[in-house]
Amino acid sequence: MATVLLSATPRSTRGKGSARKLRQTGEVPAVIYGHGREPQSLSLNTRDVEKLLVQISGTSTVVELSVGGTAVRTLIREVQRHPFKRDVLHVDFQELVAGEKVTLSVPIRFHGVATGVREGGGILEETLHQVHVRVDPSSIPDHIDVDVSALTIGHSIHIRDLALPEGLEVMDDEDATVCLVSAPRAVVEETAAVVVDPLAPVAAEPELIRKTKADEEGAEKAEKTDKKK
Numbered sequence: 001m002a003t004v005l006l007s008a009t010p011r012s013t014r015g016k017g018s019a020r021k022l023r024q025t026g027e028v029p030a031v032i033y034g035h036g037r038e039p040q041s042l043s044l045n046t047r048d049v050e051k052l053l054v055q056i057s058g059t060s061t062v063v064e065l066s067v068g069g070t071a072v073r074t075l076i077r078e079v080q081r082h083p084f085k086r087d088v089l090h091v092d093f094q095e096l097v098a099g100e101k102v103t104l105s106v107p108i109r110f111h112g113v114a115t116g117v118r119e120g121g122g123i124l125e126e127t128l129h130q131v132h133v134r135v136d137p138s139s140i141p142d143h144i145d146v147d148v149s150a151l152t153i154g155h156s157i158h159i160r161d162l163a164l165p166e167g168l169e170v171m172d173d174e175d176a177t178v179c180l181v182s183a184p185r186a187v188v189e190e191t192a193a194v195v196v197d198p199l200a201p202v203a204a205e206p207e208l209i210r211k212t213k214a215d216e217e218g219a220e221k222a223e224k225t226d227k228k229k
Contacts, residue, residue, distance in 0.1 A: 009044075010042060011042060029089075029090050032065065060106045060143070077092045079092075106143060109143045110179065114148045123182050124181055135169065136167060139168070159172050
């Protein structure tokens, strides 16, 4: 379980105006809630928060929040950013308590080179990059390892195939595909092409009907006769 440290300062002011002024001073408004406690407003150093979010997986990393000298183990539940500048506008923390399970997303890390890729030129398709789980805070994993080395073309790994730590309850469908090795694109295109059997009968071309010279002369005589009439 990965744990990082972050300092926070309690604040008594609330509202959009207060939050705007706070950001102008290089601080980020935040809140901590959970374990039956009243939500508590906090302020964080902007640089510390930005640096932290680059280094960690926010969904599964435990943040030990120092609030007024008291350490509180938390998870980041939401990070609000500016739609264009991408600046952090607000952070929500949930307090963690041993014995109270939490639901969170754990990232997947793929290892190895699939046999189908190495020997058959196949393509490894990673269809899932995280797993939703329910777990005690003391057993939160940093990530879930997936070894793809044995995968051949046309084969896949599903949620049910994962080697998960004890006490981890998966919330996703066990039949969901985590990754698969597909055939090389050239092979797929060749298979999809229409194959012509050289022994198959060839359809005869329509016969071109030509008028004989006698027919043409007869037609000319009939035309002259009609004109005389």
